[in-house]
Amino acid sequence: MIPFVDLKAQYQSIKKEVNEAIQGVLDSCQFTLGSEVAAFEKEFAAYSGARHGIGVNSGTSALHLALLAAGIGRGDEVITVPFTFMATVSAIDYTGARPVFVDIDPVTFTMDPARVEAAITSKTKAIIPVHLYGQPADMDPILAVARRHGLVVIEDAAQAHGSEYRGRRVGSLADMACFSFYPGKNLGAYGEGGMITTDKPEYDRTLRMLRDWGAEKK
Numbered sequence: 554m555i556p557f558v559d560l561k562a563q564y565q566s567i568k569k570e571v572n573e574a575i576q577g578v579l580d581s582c583q584f585t586l587g588s589e590v591a592a593f594e595k596e597f598a599a600y601s602g603a604r605h606g607i608g609v610n611s612g613t614s615a616l617h618l619a620l621l622a623a624g625i626g627r628g629d630e631v632i633t634v635p636f637t638f639m640a641t642v643s644a645i646d647y648t649g650a651r652p653v654f655v656d657i658d659p660v661t662f663t664m665d666p667a668r669v670e671a672a673i674t675s676k677t678k679a680i681i682p683v684h685l686y687g688q689p690a691d692m693d694p695i696l697a698v699a700r701r702h703g704l705v706v707i708e709d710a711a712q713a714h715g716s717e718y719r720g721r722r723v724g725s726l727a728d729m730a731c732f733s734f735y736p737g738k739n740l741g742a743y744g745e746g747g748m749i750t751t752d753k754p755e756y757d758r759t760l761r762m763l764r765d766w767g768a769e770k771k
């Protein structure tokens with residue numbers, strides 16, 4: 554049997570580096586939102602071609618907070634795909650908004666841009682295309698429809714760290730992008746983790762407050 558993901562083999566290959574990094578966190582006693590998180594936010598945002606990176610506890614929280622930062626709530630509709638991990642849809646539900654499904658393209662397994670416009674109503678506020686199995690959604694036509702209707706676009710990039718669409722990395726293609734660092738992901742943490750990337754300072758500020766009980770400063 555060849556395992557699909559072999560975290561033990563991966564750990565063995567980088568054991569010294571990981572152990573030293575974890576020991577450094579233990580020594581510093583900065584267990585939440587410390588300097589390592591700030592450094593990783595900077596590095597990962599730059600890697601993804603975005604100005605800001607906001608670290609959170611999971612990809613699910615990244616999606617939930619991105620929707621809240623965009624002002625999504627009860628009575629709103631958010632368009633996404635039915636063929637994804639359930640967290641995409643749950644995050645919409647957590648805000649009180651209603652998920653509206655647009656089917657996938659059978660060749661790419663990602664949102665079919667030709668079907669998006671028909672799903673838009675007066676209640677639609679946002680679109681979440683999912684970059685599934687590392688395959689970026691066809692963003693240009695999705696963004697074009699969104700701009701025509703004044704909708705926010707949030708990439709679900711939980712499975713697509715480092716993927717490129719027309720020469721640009723996912724994470725920098727729309728208003729916000731959400732990543733997961735669940736251990737088996739392309740970039741997995743030793744525990745759970747997530748991040749939102751964005752170019753917009755107003756989303757950056759709101760997200761930093763939302764992840765820390767509304768505080769801008771301790």
Ligand SMILES: Cc1ncc(COP(=O)(O)O)c(C=O)c1O
Pocket residue numbers: 611612613614637638640641683709711712732733734735745746747
């Ligand atoms: C497409 C997709 N969206 C969201 C998530 C949620 O991420 P997390 O498990 O870190 O909450 C995952 C992964 O589990 C995912 O594959």
